[in-house]
Amino acid sequence: MLVSAFDLFRVGVGPSSSHTVAPMRAAAEVASRLASAAVARLDVAVYGSLALTARGHGTDRALVAGLAGHLPETVEPVVVRDARVVDGRVQLGDRPVAYALDLRARGGPPGHPNVLRFVATDAAGHRMLDTTFRSIGGGFITEDGVPVKGRAEPALPYATAAELVAYAERCGSVAAVAAANEQRWFPRTDVEARLLATAGAMDDCIERGLRAEGELAGGLRVRRRAGQLRQQLERQVAGSLAGMEWAGLWAMAVNEENAAGGRVVTAPTNGAAGVIPAALRYATTFEGLPASDAPRFLLVAAAIGALVKRNASISGAEVGCQGEVGSAAAMAAAGLAELLGGTPAQVANAAEIALEHHLGMTCDPIGGLVQVPCIERNAFGTVKAITAAKLALRGDGRHVVSLDQAIDAMRRTGADMHDNYKETARGGLAVSVPVC
Numbered sequence: 383m384l385v386s387a388f389d390l391f392r393v394g395v396g397p398s399s400s401h402t403v404a405p406m407r408a409a410a411e412v413a414s415r416l417a418s419a420a421v422a423r424l425d426v427a428v429y430g431s432l433a434l435t436a437r438g439h440g441t442d443r444a445l446v447a448g449l450a451g452h453l454p455e456t457v458e459p460v461v462v463r464d465a466r467v468v469d470g471r472v473q474l475g476d477r478p479v480a481y482a483l484d485l486r487a488r489g490g491p492p493g494h495p496n497v498l499r500f501v502a503t504d505a506a507g508h509r510m511l512d513t514t515f516r517s518i519g520g521g522f523i524t525e526d527g528v529p530v531k532g533r534a535e536p537a538l539p540y541a542t543a544a545e546l547v548a549y550a551e552r553c554g555s556v557a558a559v560a561a562a563n564e565q566r567w568f569p570r571t572d573v574e575a576r577l578l579a580t581a582g583a584m585d586d587c588i589e590r591g592l593r594a595e596g597e598l599a600g601g602l603r604v605r606r607r608a609g610q611l612r613q614q615l616e617r618q619v620a621g622s623l624a625g626m627e628w629a630g631l632w633a634m635a636v637n638e639e640n641a642a643g644g645r646v647v648t649a650p651t652n653g654a655a656g657v658i659p660a661a662l663r664y665a666t667t668f669e670g671l672p673a674s675d676a677p678r679f680l681l682v683a684a685a686i687g688a689l690v691k692r693n694a695s696i697s698g699a700e701v702g703c704q705g706e707v708g709s710a711a712a713m714a715a716a717g718l719a720e721l722l723g724g725t726p727a728q729v730a731n732a733a734e735i736a737l738e739h740h741l742g743m744t745c746d747p748i749g750g751l752v753q754v755p756c757i758e759r760n761a762f763g764t765v766k767a768i769t770a771a772k773l774a775l776r777g778d779g780r781h782v783v784s785l786d787q788a789i790d791a792m793r794r795t796g797a798d799m800h801d802n803y804k805e806t807a808r809g810g811l812a813v814s815v816p817v818c
């Protein structure tokens with residue numbers, strides 16, 4: 383099933399879509415189901431990757447905020463930051479209940495690295511609810527393998543990039559195909575307005591990141607650099623690489639904001655949230671494209687993201703960072719190629735080039751935080767996305783590797799990748815760099 387642009391680009395809070403946003407969404411779903419139930423106790427168990435990075439990714443606080451009824455789209459970041467278990471109790475909606483969180487790195491339900499189980503009991507110890515969610519990347523959740531909120535079949539369903547390109551050649555562009563699908567799900571005027579609002583929220587996040595200072599929480603003592611880098615770039619005489627430097631800086635501004643638990647737009651995940659906003663701002667700032675082109679950019683990016691999600695994964699816990707920053711770079715490259723006048727074949731080619739050069743990239747966040755290497759990694763993802771778009775536009779859309787083959791290669795590489803490199807903080811930089 384293809385997902386909507388509004389599933390892939392959702393306002394949320396940092397630092398992780400899989401480990402912060404999705405658990406909050408699952409907890410809020412449980413809270414709404416138990417709204418009028420006489421619950422005495424709630425036990426939550428999280429497994430695998432979720433358990434291993436739970437503290438660094440704020441999973442524990444996100445669960446408490448979600449159980450109180452907060453949703454990632456509307457919650458103030460400070461509410462999540464301050465969410466606590468008090469005297470062994472949490473707020474379930476508007477009433478306190480006994481609560482325990484069990485972090486289990488090993489064991490638990492098989493079949494997925496990010497599993498959450500909620501068990502609610504009444505005062506007599508009878509089970510009132512026992513349900514299991516999976517966090518499948520980008521803030522998406524499934525319950526017993528079924529999406530919690532599904533969508534109708536799209537107007538122009540495509541299962542491969544080849545099918546998407548074929549539709550686009552008939553409809554005029556990849557953006558036209560994506561728009562037709564969104565209009566199956568939402569009123570036409572809403573689609574345009576919501577995409578513009580999404581682009582605005584991305585831009586606001588860049589600005590907040592550029593203004594912030596200080597150290598990120600978590601113990602790594604990572605300094606926020608975006609503000610200082612901006613001052614340096616503003617003093618610098620423009621050179622031929624200025625666009626690349628600014629684009630990288632904008633991506634870092636977003637990911638510093640994400641790492642600080644601020645408000646970000648998932649694109650397609652929080653860890654990779656900087657690439658698409660930065661590439662979009664690059665398009666308007668350095669390519670002279672109007673801000674009114676943002677909806678087209680986002681539609682095309684979402685069309686590619688939906689394809690990657692359908693045929694591989696956008697989750698670091700499932701396939702490593704190639705699925706997060708790699709997917710974001712492919713999406714951004716496609717959006718940029720479309721705005722710069724690329725044919726459907728060139729747009730697909732841009733996505734392919736960007737994805738190809740992220741294949742094999744592991745997820746190894748130091749300290750289980752979304753800081754190192756994640757923040758700089760978004761800068762590099764953006765630079766690769768721009769390079770991929772430019773390279774594709776100089777060709778004719780033909781390439782030795784097709785986008786479908788690159789997506790398949792990512793899926794296979796992710797399946798072969800050891801769990802230590804899939805958002806568990808047990809391999810790579812996470813073990814080579816000691817955390818005091």
Ligand code: SF4
Nearest residue numbers: 653698703706745756
């Ligand atoms: S290394 Fe990549 S996939 Fe892993 S947390 Fe960081 S941005 Fe996400």
